[in-house]
Amino acid sequence: MMITEILERVFLPTNHGEFEMVAFESGVKDFPHLALVTKNLDTSKPILTRVHSECLTGDLFGSSRCDCGEQLEESLSKISKEGGALLYLRQEGRGIGLINKMKAYKLQDTGLDTIEANHALGFGTDERSFKVAIDMYKLLEIDKIRLLTNNPDKVNIFSDTGIELIERVPLIIEASEDNAGYLKVKKDQMGHLFGVIKVA
DSSP: OOOOOEEEEEEEEETTEEEEEEEEOOSSTTOOEEEEEETTOOTTSOEEEEEEEOOIIIIITOOSSSSHHHHHHHHHHHHHHHOEEEEEEOOHHHHTOHHHHHHHHHHHTTTOOHHHHHHHTTOOSOOOOOHHHHHHHHHTTOOEEEEEOSOHHHHHTTTTSSOEEEEEEOOOOOBOTTTHHHHHHHHHTTOOOOOOOOBO
């Protein structure tokens, strides 16, 4: 669904600094896409930003099965210090939803990797769409970005959109015993732009 409006804006002080939280229409009642934007953002310059898909287990509960929560924290820290915007898309579990993500976790516990588990449930490798991020940037009047990501799919979404990607900024999180296999799949099978995966 294309975003047509901003629903609400409010000041939000956080552990990382002060932001404005902006809620965007998602097509699902009381389930908006969100942005956290630093104050007095100069949109005439390239903006440090991240497009982050919701991961309840990692973002809220600190799951070590993935690197999502750590990526969110690191992004907010960098954006707060430099100025910028974080887009938070409600696309849990690479777009398959929380319950299916839990089912995928159970399959992973039997030996399947994250992609094999999604396929076993009848889903593609990644069911997300990042087109909504384009609309969000336009409504925020951001047209030049420095993107915090390791995901080549996110790099490629900005061609011919009016949003100019000036730079990809790596967002490297050290692997743990719990997520080293997950990160290796992202690197080897999904083309994520990591170096060698080493367990901390």
